[in-house]
Amino acid sequence: MGLHWVFHIINLLWLTKTLAFPAPFLPRKGGDCVEECGNISIPYPFGIQENCWLDTSFAIDCNITRGHPTPFLRHIRLEVLNISLPENTIRVNNPVFYSNCPGRKNSSGVNLGGSPFFFSYYNTFTAVGCDQQAIMSDDDSTIWGCKSTCDPGSQDNICNGTNCCQTSIPSRLRVFNVTWNNVDADKGQSECAYAFLAEQERYEERYTPTLAYASAVNSSGCVPAKLGWTIFHESYLSNFTRDRSFSCDTFVYYINGSSEVQCRCKWGYEGNPYLQDGCQDINECNDPKVNRCGKSCVNTPGSYRCDNRAKIAIIGVSSGIGLLLLLIVTWWLYKVLKKRNNRKRKEKFFKRNGGLLLQQQLSSSEGGVQKTKLFSSKELETATDNYNENRVLGQGGQGTVYKGMLTDGRIVAVKKAKMVDEGNVEQFINEVAILSQINHRNVVKLLGCCLEIEVPLLVYEFVSNGTLLQHIHDPNEEFPLSWEMRLRIAIEIAGALSYLHSAASIPIYHRDIKSTNILLDEKYRAKVSDFGASRSVSLDQTHLTTLVQGTFGYLDPEYFQSSQFTDKSDVYSFGVVIVELLTGQKPISSTRAEEGRSLTAYFVQSMKENNLFEILDPQVLKEAKKEELVAVASLAKRCLHLNGRKRPTMKEVAGELEGIRISQGGSTIDQQNYEEAECITIEMNEAWDTTSTSTKSCFDIGIASSLDVQPLLLNTS
CATH class of the missing domain: 2.60.120 (Jelly Rolls)
Known part of the structure; x- marks a missing residue:
């Protein structure tokens, strides 16, 4: 009798607890996994219990907060709505x-x-x-x-x-x-x-x-x-490869080569594409908004059809010749309407992708229209094998680049931009308009574009030997960059920038010079690329006032502070590339001491302390004459001067580099001790929770972090 009362009291206590604190989730009917936390559904690949999620990245904690069950992502501790x-x-x-x-x-x-x-x-x-x-x-x-x-x-x-x-x-x-x-x-x-x-x-x-x-x-x-x-576990889809009720998009990222997928149920299906048989057919016949067949509607997997066989038989017998004539007229109307719809669709995409803006810019340039070809969508689909993943050359923030072959046998690079909205159209068209005006052997040539499809396309000449960044920081042991090649590449880049600044019909500022935007062809000739951030200026302008945009480590400190971009800002970025060629080191690196994380500061300080030859690339030090190295390093230091007015022009830089190569180090470069100006140093600690701004004499814009710092894109647009 006493034991009976003990059990009764335990049951009352359990009931009291249940009434005071509502259950954190509701059980799924007919299954072992819980699918809800409060009134929020938790579908797979997410889960609340062990073995109910795809992996622990999708684990959900259902906690009692504010008096009711609330879901939180376990690893990042954010409340799920x-x-x-x-x-x-x-x-x-x-x-x-x-x-x-x-x-x-x-x-x-x-x-x-x-x-x-x-x-x-x-x-x-x-x-x-x-x-x-x-x-x-x-x-x-x-x-x-x-x-x-x-x-x-x-x-x-x-x-x-x-x-x-x-x-x-x-x-x-x-x-x-x-x-x-x-x-x-x-x-x-x-x-x-x-x-x-x-x-x-x-x-x-x-x-x-x-x-x-x-x-x-x-x-x-x-x-x-x-x-x-995205789902990192692409292999788990192997059991569903024959299931036609859903589809998955695969993304292969060139940065780390990882493969990720996103899945969704196809049209005509609904449910969860991440579960076996999770996408179920929708019976369109039960939806009057979709069903256009009435009582003759027959549901099919993923769609429906109208069962009008009896009516068709009666019409065929009674109509005969009339039906045949009707089919002929219908076929003709179909062709006419299809042609008109395709034309309107292309016109719609052409306008949305900035075609009118492109025509306006090209018409105002000298000979620009003749230099830019408008490719058809069919032509580029054939060239890239319907944009086969095996043809991907690289992916970035602005889109994907595919390798293709035109019908005349030319190998090209096809840049497929991301979905273009109103904020990106001007940047996309800007790259087309600027490249159409440039005709220089050391600038990547724009062959044309395609604007008649949903995603706009640019067609460039194919440059086969990768980026200068790869050859400097991940050199080919069998064929490393010699000093002679490095000096020639610097001369070619300087010549291209000199052309853009002073020889083009309208001066052009690149605004994002860096080693990743310098491509090398099969003969290791330099090609300046990526003009998405470039701007052309009128002859009477001395600078552009813009939102700060560029790559950290290459960015002109004077431009960063004033938001006024001049031709000398490109000179600064080119000076960083010269230092990369001399030292073989990255512009920003956490492996160096804190005061030398910025390569420019490290380089200038080494020259000031007469330690230039201690920081040079062993390959360069082995092959080049010391006088030649001193001359190039002195020129780089002048390019990196914090006062833009005291930097040489790109025309002067190109001339001096050519003189150094011809004289084999015989040029006399005026070496002066330029006074260092004040610059803003942005320092971020390891926790990323504090930012301090201080003013001191330096070339350094560095980041103090435990992470291995890579070049930054400074984009405030």
């Missing part, structure tokens, strides 16, 4: 970053590195504040952001740069952190400002950010953002 299998996205609560806001503690950032997740292009970066520059950074040492001006009396409801600024994010962003710079240092400490990354469809640009985000910013300190994901 929704998971969408059709979009391959997961909606999470993303933290807000604050500056000078009393009572608000700044976030330490979001790091998705090592996970299959990345920030989706559905998100937009927004910074709200007065005279603030919000700078973001990721794990590839890439930084970008936006800058706002101050107008306390502004009543503008659009985030257009006054009291608020917005910008898009780069592709596949994995680390999100924010640092702040006060635009007007004379005003002292700035007012409260905050920045965040949020999904675009929820926070439309047309609303006032201060009002639209006030609720989320002042309450939870988080805003909804969307993460995309």
Whole structure:
């Protein structure tokens, strides 16, 4: 009798606990895995329990927070708001970053590195504040952001740069952190400002950010953002290769060679493409919005059809010749309509991909239209074997490059851009317009483009021997770059830039000179490439005022501070390439001492201490004359001067390099001790949670991190 009461009390205690704390998830009917946490569905490859997820990257913790079950991604500790299998996205609560806001503690950032997740292009970066520059950074040492001006009396409801600024994010962003710079240092400490990354469809640009985000910013300190994901385990799909109810896109990334997939149910199916038989056929006959057959509708796998055989037989018997005539007329109308629809479709894509803008720019150039061919989509599909993955030469932020062969036997490189939106059309067309005006043997030649399809295409001459970066930092042991080849390559690059600056019909600033944008052909001749960031200027202009864009390590410090790009900014970037050729070292490296992480600072300091020959590449030191090396190094130092006015022009640089080669080191280069100017040094610690800005005498713009730092893309557009 006593034992009976013990069990009764235990049951009452269990019931009391259940009523006080709701169950964190609901069991799936007929299965062993739990599919819900509170009112949020948790589909595979995600899971709450052991053996219910694809791997631990997709593990979900269902915790009791705020009095109800709440799901969190286990490894990155972000609250899950929704998971969408059709979009391959997961909606999470993303933290807000604050500056000078009393009572608000700044976030330490979001790091998705090592996970299959990345920030989706559905998100937009927004910074709200007065005279603030919000700078973001990721794990590839890439930084970008936006800058706002101050107008306390502004009543503008659009985030257009006054009291608020917005910008898009780069592709596949994995680390999100924010640092702040006060635009007007004379005003002292700035007012409260905050920045965040949020999904675009929820926070439309047309609303006032201060009002639209006030609720989320002042309450939870988080805003909804969307993460995309890919599956690293492509081999698990081997059991489904014969299943035609779903399809998977495979992405092979040239950076690390990893293979990732995203899957979705095909049209006419719905469900989970990551499960065996997870995509089930939709019965279109039960949906009046889809069914156009009425009672004669017959469902088929992935589609439906109309069973009108009896009616067709009656019409065939009674109509005879009339039916035959009707078929002929129908066939003719079909051909006419198909031709018209194809023409309209091509016209639509042509306009959307910037065709009218391209025509306007080419018509204003001298002979540009004759130099640029418009390829048909069919011609380029044949050339690339329908864009076969085996033809991929490389992938980057702006698109994928395929190797192709035209009908006349020419080998070409076909650049397939990403989906072009209004923000990217101008950059895409800019590259076409600029390259169409250039005719130089050391500049990659643009053969033409195709704008009549959904994704625009550029066709270049094929350059077969890779990038200068590969030959400097991963040399071929059987055929390394000799000093003679390095000097010739430097002369060829300088000649091409001199042509762009002073010999072209309209001066052109490249704006992103670096060793990855220098290609080598089969004879190791240099070809300057990638003009997506370039700008042409009128003859009476001395500089361009733009949002800062370039690659960290090659970026002109003067341009970084003033946002004014001149021809001398290209000279600075070229000076970094010369130092790479001399030393064989990367522009930014964490393997060097902290004060020498910037190659330019390390190089200038070594020359100042008369230690030049200690930092040179052994191959260079072995083959070149010392006088020749001193002359080239002195020229590089002049190119790297912090005061752009004291740098030589590219025409002068090309002439001096040619003189050094001809005289075999006999040229006399004026070696002066140029006074070093002050530059901004941006230092980031290992935790990525603090950014300090200091002013000191240096050439260095470095990053103190435990990570191996790579060249940065500084893109604030």
